[in-house]
């Protein structure tokens with residue numbers, strides 16, 4: 082008689098079904114998914130994926146940004162670093178550039194903010210992992226970036242070797258009218274390499290998601306780092322929960338679809 086490990090890691094078809102449903106409403110290149118528990122955990126994972134893909138640690142984020150409460154997430158959250166100084170300090174591996182606020186910020190056009198970003202990219206000389214931004218700043222003050230900023234910024238970041246992360250924990254999945262808030266940017270390069278969604282996914286249930294590309298997953302697979310893959314720390318709880326609430330999630334997806342269809346009808350008369 083031999084020993085058999087029957088640990089299923091909480092595999093369940095409902096998680097796959099949920100990801101399939103989400104794939105239908107995502108840009109095609111975002112075709113790989115990680116289901117986790119919280120937005121903070123998803124941000125943490127997105128940074129880890131970007132680092133594995135790029136081979137670098139450094140991250141560029143924006144002033145006014147809030148990305149969550151795990152150690153890594155809070156360290157890229159200028160809103161918290163600023164609020165809780167001197168207890169929170171900006172880490173050496175973080176560069177903060179100005180949020181493109183053309184109403185109350187330092188420039189009145191996208192171009193000024195883009196040239197600031199370009200200068201930082203030149204300084205980093207390819208030695209960075211990611212650029213992270215919310216497609217619309219939520220916690221930090223409801224700031225809508227000027228049209229085209231996101232696409233142009235992502236284009237520059239990719240040309241410099243970095244991964245582009247859009248945090249839509251608060252503002253994705255139909256919450257602002259479009260399925261995804263990066264769509265408002267109108268630039269073809271505004272589609273991120275990693276998209277994080279959270280709160281609206283579970284409407285109160287602790288479910289979040291990281292969507293990414295085939296290329297980034299290939300980088301992950303080359304490293305054979307198992308601990309990046311679900312179930313991460315909190316996921317066993319979430320996976321059991323996901324099995325229970327999958328019916329609710331299916332209903333929510335139908336509601337989101339309806340909401341987006343109604344919005345489109347209203348926009349087009």
Ligand SMILES: Cc1ncc(COP(=O)(O)O)c(C=O)c1O
Nearest residue numbers: 119120121147148149220250251
């Ligand atoms: C933009 C953004 N990112 C990340 C998070 C963190 O999400 P969670 O509270 O689920 O950890 C939040 C939470 O408010 C958020 O607003």
